[in-house]
Amino acid sequence: MTTLSGVAKTTHRSWLNPSTWHLRTRLVLVAMVLLVAICGAVGLVSYASMDLVFNKQLDMQLAQASGRANVFGRAPSNFPSSGRPDPLEARGQGAGTLNARISGTTVSSSGLIDAGGNRVALSSTDQQVLLSLPRGNLPVDRSLSNGDYRLVAVETPYGDVIVTGLPLADKQSTEASLVWTMVLVSLGGLVLIGLAGTVVIRRTMRPLEQLADVATKVSRLPLDAGEVALGVRVPPSAAHPGTEVGSVGYALNQMLDNVANALEARQQSETKVRQFVADASHELRTPLTAIRGYTELLRMTESFTDDGRKSLARVQSQSERMTTLVEDLLLLARLDEGQPLHVTDVDLTQLVIETVNDEKVMAPDHHWQLRLPDEPISVRGDATQLHQVMANLLSNARKHTDQGTTVVTGVSLSADGSAVVTVTDNGPGIPEDFQRRIFSRFARADAARSGSEGTSGLGLSIVESIVQAHGGNVEVTSRPGRTEFALRLPSMNTGLT
Template sequence: MSNLSGAPRRSGPYWLNPATWHLRTRLILVSMALLVAICGAVGIVSYASMDLFLTRQLDKQLTQAAHRATEFGRPPSGGPAGRDPLEARGQGAGTINARIFGSTVSSAGFIDDDGVRADLSAEDKAVLLDLPGNGLPVDRSLSNGDYRLVATATPYGDIIVTGLPLAAKQGTEASLVWTMVLVSLGGLGLIGLAGTVMIRRTMRPLEQLSEVATKVSRLPLDAGEVALAVRVPKTAAHPGTEVGSVGHALNLMLDNVSNALEARQRSETKVRQFVADASHELRTPLTAIRGYTELLRMTENFSEDGRKSLGRVQSQSERMTALVEDLLLLARLDEGKPTEFGDVDLTQLVVETVSDEKVMAPGHLWQLQLPDEPITVRGDASQLHQVLANLLSNARKHTPDGTTVTTGVMRSADGAAVITVTDDGGGIAPEFQDRIFSRFARADAARTGTEGSSGLGLSIVESIVQAHGGSVEVSSRPGWTEFAVRLPLP
């Protein structure tokens, strides 16, 4: 079963921390504990009732045996001599009888299993002398077992002791105990299995709710078109029950979220279409501005200030054209249009792109780390060139002259091609690294530089790399920054 409250960190072994137990486990254990308590209470009451019944029955038999022994052993003339109480009729096997006169025990013995009289030991006689003569039954342990004894004083000055063995009573009680234990264990086992099945079936709707929530939590809902088709099954979404009400409410929430995602997607599509259309429409006037600017520069004579102003117009139109081209590229990537892939030699691509950057930024120190053998991937050469050009341009724009920029190509241990662009500039602020690949994200204060930035370069890098089935990461600290592009090898 999925954890309904998430997956908290467990401290110590699982079974030693009840807070980490599944709800199903808790219900089963609580049910079993209650059943054990009930069985224990029933067993104790049954044992006490049986003990009381057997004791009363034994006392009744003991009273009758004592009466027979007293009547049979009565002295004929009131003296200490009299018949042996064991010779009285009706005395069963194991019966003890003795006559006590003062501190002397006479006629002490018991009937063995063969019906023959046997004498008591000195230790047993000492136990008999210690009995209270109030006629109340007491339990004592003798050499031949446990007994229920009663000492009855006669009118003739002697005491007749009569005892019956407790073996039959103890055997009956032991049988009762074993019967209760075995029946309770069997019942607990059957009830435990049946309860586990029932609890599992009862908890199944909660598991379905957990599965649905887990699936939704793993969906990429932040951007793009999301098909939120997962729902709680109808069997777990009946409003008439507690769990069903939760399932029904979860389905309503998912419907609301799905509608919101569809509305967001429609809005994003409209915005992207507007950006694509606007960018496309801006290309024509920007081309005209650049053309007329070149024409004016070639055909007209301007003052020094006029030439500077015309140059400014031309540079800004070129910057605007580059921004429009970036927006168009992002729009095409967002539409997910298939790209024609071919074999691209990353080693040659790095050498050519770094050579271009050397011309544009001779004040930086450009270094290469290349493998002995070329590394080839499947991709769009122009787009991968733009990825590398944007990363190198980013390092050039945001670091001062004298910065060392190292570009490397290698094969990773997991079979991927890795392109790294590393510089020893000022680094990127930690709070900006999480959103550095977002569109129009700019943090020029984090790295020095004089050139402006539209904030689209790294977003274009991430979009192109993802379209090629790869990933891009950034790591930075003061004095060291590295962008790593991972591309799958064919």
């Protein structure tokens, strides 16, 4: 039976494959991605808005500073350039303000006011930047040796150009603080929301985990045979039809109730059938014994023609076959009822030797081989039933293979200390589709294997039932040219008591 745990083992979870992630992990990640996108969008909009506001404020201050510089720096055209007023001397110019006069292609006067109110000259590189400024009232940003500036170049009525600039350092510092504030607040919010979201999602997903746990437990129950106590149910907190998950839990409980009722009905039916088989088998033993006895009496006391003797022999052989079938059915019924075993110490090695020797007498046309350990292997079990297991396995190999087939019987200890008995033949093999039902009752595939003796189809069912009653298991592997039945029994240390 395939279980959820088995599927879990065969499914390799890779973090590179999102389809293998837990649903709660994907929900948390999706929520985090959406929050990151929202925070990023809000941050970009906020930054753009603040940058626009700062630029407007700076442009107003720049327009005022440019107006003061132009009013102070204007002079008639007949004034020599060296005698014209320096716009940097205009009143009201704050720290960091830059002013310059451009006459033609040269900067006649230029400088900026530092934090102490002193004048700082501009470098030649800065002057070249000022000469390349567009004329008009449109402010532009440029990088100078003292930092980034917002500049405007205004022509005077006398042909000169007065350049005014304000530093961008305060604006950039404020915007940087805004960016870091938004990043830190967003990260903190994401961490808090991630933790809170994980807790909320885990609590929300808990009913689904309960459903999966119930389904896993049910999948591990042996529902194919025997009495099954299907007592696993979804808890009431996850099985109320008011929510989607609750509706699934409620439906699952309804399904489990239906399955439990079906299993109970099946068990009752099986019990009745087993009781009928046991009673019928027990009742048939007496008339079959009488038939065999009277047949023997007739053969010894009466005279028959050749045809009469053949018919009487046929009656005797069929009564013996019927007796064997009844005994097998009665044994299976007793095993199904779980009747206690007569447990003793059984020398498994000696048991195999004796059983193989019996088969050698019955089928001398087969090649019988033994592979035994140096030291005897013993198990705890019912010696009579274990002898029947070996007899059935060897008889199965004899009946379903041709003359000259080699049958090898081996006894060994596995790594975990279990006793292992194998019966291997080099016959034609068993069809793969029949291997899946070979231990079922009345399962026969004589057409697939070339034996000549008819069988009831109960031998391997008896083998499996006896081995399972001893706490072991039996398996078959087959291909053309090699068929092996392997049964494992607990060792003396772990066997039946």
